[in-house]
Amino acid sequence: MSETIPDLTDRMREIFAQVVEAYLDSGQPVGSKALAGKVQLSPASIRGVMSQLESQGLLTHPHTSAGRLPTEFGLRLFVDGIMQARMPGKRTRETIARELDDRPVEEMLEAATTTLSGLSACAGVITAPTQELRLRQLSFVQLDATRALAVLVGEGGEVENRILPITPGMSPMALDEIANFVSARLAGLTFAEAGRRLVSEIENREQALDQAAGKLVAQGLAEWRRDGDERPVLIVRGQANLLDETATADLERVRQLLDELENRQEIANLLGAAREAEGCRIFIGSENRMFALSGSSVIAAPYRGSDGKVIGVVGVIGPTRLNYARVVPMVDFTAEALTRRMQ
Known part of the structure; x- marks a missing residue:
């Protein structure tokens, strides 16, 4: 795909961002009438811009629905070029820090995974530092x-x-x-x-x-x-979060994702790809082979030990319809909190 976010006009960028944000919020295709009150354009003009965005591969419309939703390519461009991520709120930061405080390493990693899962409404995952058997x-x-x-x-x-x-x-x-x-x-x-x-x-x-x-x-x-x-310890928590109220409309995808989550070694290998990242790595849908069938996303960030070396990766796995602007900083903050606790 040759088009990039900078090639879009200001109007196209605005409509595109509104469609993506509305879709991530509701999980439903977004129609022109839903955007009419948010942008200074008529529904007809909005539909024209949506058509342009669809022709560039950023949006698609399912079946006969008049609404649009972002493609995986569109989500990638949104995450990389438009999304405004902010630090997690004070209450979220305090919750994460409190759950990691004054615990042995194994309990702390369990708590990090469980807490991140609960806050993000996704499955939480973490690779733990390997401890050589005696x-x-x-x-x-x-x-x-x-x-x-x-x-x-x-x-x-x-x-x-x-x-x-x-x-x-x-x-x-x-x-x-x-x-x-x-x-x-x-x-x-x-x-x-x-x-x-x-x-x-x-x-x-x-x-x-x-x-x-x-x-x-x-x-x-x-x-x-x-x-x-070569066999890292993997902790997975919160699979039940994937069975939310929207899951009934897409049971096959959720069933496929739950099956994929059983393959611990493959998940560990996928998370390993985030070990060299400075911050969060985001894998959307078919960008990762493992979750291509379920169309799921992975957000992961490395954490470090006392010597400054990466010793594990923490993250979440969920549907592509994630609130990336909210979850990405949450994963990043959890990785930073783990690093501080490992000092």
Whole structure:
């Protein structure tokens, strides 16, 4: 689409903004009569401007309705070029700050997601900083001559299972020896620490350990760590907010969105695209592959840890008919509040 907001006349910009704002407020196509009292033009003149905007791909009209609504392209241009976003009101800022205050990190992230969901009437989402699991116990179940099932238990009760290849002829005794060593000598260490210690003790022959089995386990610990780093913790709250009074008119879209929200890894990947943003990233409808079918929007902003590095992303997911001017600053403020609390 070659047309941009600066190419519009002042009259076209005014009518376009009024249509978008009325649509975001009501969720219904907007007719010329509804705008007649807001702009100094006759309904006939307004319809003429609407037709021009439609020819440029900014508006469309559904079915036989005389009213218009913005296209996804139109919404993007509105958000980027016309929307006037303001800082959240004092009460909203106080609510967010209060809900995040004096809580452990996990509870604070839950509270941030729940609060943002309630204030925005959307589903709230957040990726939490990954915390590396610490070892408590390791055991093996030999499956056959070339494979063994490693069962690793973390200090918090987490259980990780992994099938590891073993050298043909490796005895169950060698695996038990390594498992006992890990459980007795490496308990309380992270995967990285345990792997380094295991390799060091084998190479320095500080323990009478089977080298092949020990190096196999050390390699497995390294893979476990990488998998954990690439599998961020995702919190989703407020899906019920998507079932509002307007949902009955578009149940299939809402059902599709609820199904999409079940795919936690894909949501985490999508939010990851906002990690490098200075402020909010806004994905409208088909701009993101995941929510293209439901025609939903995502507003997300990164938050930082004590070292200034991005450690997670917080945001909302809802219909494209969002009050962007209200919700974008709300998400931005929540990300800033989380960053302050992480200091």
